[in-house]
Amino acid sequence: MQATARAQPNIALIKYWGKRDTIRNLPAVGSISITLESLYTETAVAFDDSLSTDELFINGAAAQEALPRISRCLDSVGGERRARARITSETNFPVAAGLASSASGFAAVVVAADAALGLGASVDELATLAGQASGSAARSLYGGFVELANLDDGIEVATIREPDSWPLRVVVAITSDARKPVGSGEAMERSRESSPFYGRWIEDQAVDLDTARSAIASRDFSALAEVAEHNCLKMHLVMWASRPPAMYWNAATLACMNTVRDLRASGHAVFFTIDAGPQVKAVCLPDDEAAVREALVNTNGVTDVRVSGLGAGARRIEV
């Protein structure tokens, strides 16, 4: 009745922002991401009939606040009459600061819970369940370059390019480890209800997805760089124009964006992307990694830098 799973965060290149169904947590748009390799969450789920409530520990501390979402996620895997569980989760990166910890967290939970209960659900089914808990988590079930497509009545997630066949590198510049001011789910709803740019964001997503899919298929780095930065900035402007606005950047976030643009102007193959947090993810070709890392380490306000390649989807591990 217990199992452990490991999952890595994923970074969206074409972003998910907005929900078309808040009950089933279905995204309003498709998205394309890369699954990371060296940042990870390891989660053990132990179902135990003697427990009267679920218990959650994240990085050694009881995490009561996050428990209701995890409990609902376990219900979706094992049914509401399941035994209560002890969930122990460890990450090797800061939680809830825009490094997609919910994506790796929920991906690991569904895989571990399914294995602990011996249910044998398919990866597709687990992706759908992870996505109900957190939209971006559906993508962490798969490795490499991943597309989440919207179907009439759900989602379909798949690897569109294996990580080894285009081994991009990601340099994450950490500019703050504070918890974010407003969660992405709430900020998305705010955007849908009040941002004058929301409708246009939804309308244009198909074009950005097509551009990115072709760039990935032909390994055209500059085409991918152009559309990924455009899509990221567009998403942030939708948030900024919401009422009240959702603003996640700090001064160091902007400084990192400038660093990346300067690097590109001097011939390096690199682009930035930013999620619902102040960290900047610089995506580059392997030959440019050292220069990108060095430049970001030396950017004002950067407190830490993490480097990762592209990795595999969530899976059960033996401990």
Ligand code: DP6
């Ligand atoms: C900016 O997956 O955290 O990272 O479904 O409400 O849990 P919920 O949202 P979440 O949102 C991620 C938004 C994003 C872009 C992305 O990862 O595509």
